[in-house]
Amino acid sequence: MSEALLELKNISTRVNLGTKEEKTILQDINLKIMPGDFITLLGTNGAGKSTLLNVINGTLQPTSGQVLLQGRDLTGMSEVKRAKFIAQVFQDPKLGTAPRMTVAENLLLATKRGQRRGLRMRHLRGQMAAFKERVAQLPNGLEERLQTFVGDLSGGQRQTLSFLMATIQRPELLLLDEHTAALDPNTSRDLLQLTDDVVAQEKLTCIMITHQLKDALKYGNRLLVLNAGQVVLDVRDEAKQQLTEKEILRYFAD
Numbered sequence: 001m002s003e004a005l006l007e008l009k010n011i012s013t014r015v016n017l018g019t020k021e022e023k024t025i026l027q028d029i030n031l032k033i034m035p036g037d038f039i040t041l042l043g044t045n046g047a048g049k050s051t052l053l054n055v056i057n058g059t060l061q062p063t064s065g066q067v068l069l070q071g072r073d074l075t076g077m078s079e080v081k082r083a084k085f086i087a088q089v090f091q092d093p094k095l096g097t098a099p100r101m102t103v104a105e106n107l108l109l110a111t112k113r114g115q116r117r118g119l120r121m122r123h124l125r126g127q128m129a130a131f132k133e134r135v136a137q138l139p140n141g142l143e144e145r146l147q148t149f150v151g152d153l154s155g156g157q158r159q160t161l162s163f164l165m166a167t168i169q170r171p172e173l174l175l176l177d178e179h180t181a182a183l184d185p186n187t188s189r190d191l192l193q194l195t196d197d198v199v200a201q202e203k204l205t206c207i208m209i210t211h212q213l214k215d216a217l218k219y220g221n222r223l224l225v226l227n228a229g230q231v232v233l234d235v236r237d238e239a240k241q242q243l244t245e246k247e248i249l250r251y252f253a254d
């Protein structure tokens with residue numbers, strides 16, 4: 001088997017250590033994510049899905065275990081440094097974009113993701129044509145909004161922009177934390193379709209948290225279910241295609 005892009009080795013996360021509130025959120029997780037895997041991640045509220053993404057993106061250090069990206073040990077590396085390799089889109093359209101900057105300025109910012117260098121607005125003019133071309137392919141009219149302040153966009157436009165910002169500079173790993181959950185059904189469907197297209201075109205490796213069983217079955221090549229901090233189901237390819245919603249629900253048991 002070829003080498004994993006991301007490997008989680010014996011990851012455990014406990015909070016409030018040494019107090020009555022001590023709690024295990026992730027329990028000895030071992031996972032190999034292969035290059036090009038598009039994983040849909042399911043689990044009941046509180047199963048530990050967001051915590052797992054936080055351990056991968058570096059906002060949370062695990063209590064024990066290691067996070068390896070292409071064999072490189074990321075454990076202990078800051079979130080800012082990991083941003084060079086890992087991009088994330090959150091559920092809240094307000095996260096991930098700067099409201100007092102224009103759409104074009106936000107895109108310029110995204111092209112510098114993970115770099116220390118400051119933002120040079122004079123570089124913007126040279127990039128406008130390329131930005132216009134990128135947003136022209138998007139579903140909800142962002143093309144006409146390049147000079148609009150992001151705070152004035154609709155939630156759907158803002159979330160589409162967040163997705164474009166996360167992928168404009170190809171990340172090694174893309175993390176999506178219920179990124180369409182706050183959108184209306186049509187806008188959500190369009191952004192999921194865009195996600196699927198971009199992941200395929202750019203051959204991205206991606207983990208997408210969702211509560212929609214249909215979407216978890218429809219998208220991706222691999223499906224994981226987390227229950228009480230443990231991976232209780234991990235299926236890929238044909239086994240995933242044959243899975244039904246009813247079967248998945250069995251793994252949601254308390």
Ligand SMILES: Nc1ncnc2c1ncn2[C@@H]1O[C@H](COP(=O)(O)OP(=O)(O)OP(=O)(O)O)[C@@H](O)[C@H]1O
Binds near residue numbers: 025047048
């Ligand atoms: N820093 C923390 N301190 C205490 N408890 C925490 C902390 N972070 C997470 N938790 C708890 O750990 C559990 C897992 O949380 P997490 O957000 O990872 O779940 P989730 O599977 O993403 O849930 P949801 O589907 O509701 O978003 C929850 O019970 C949560 O309250």
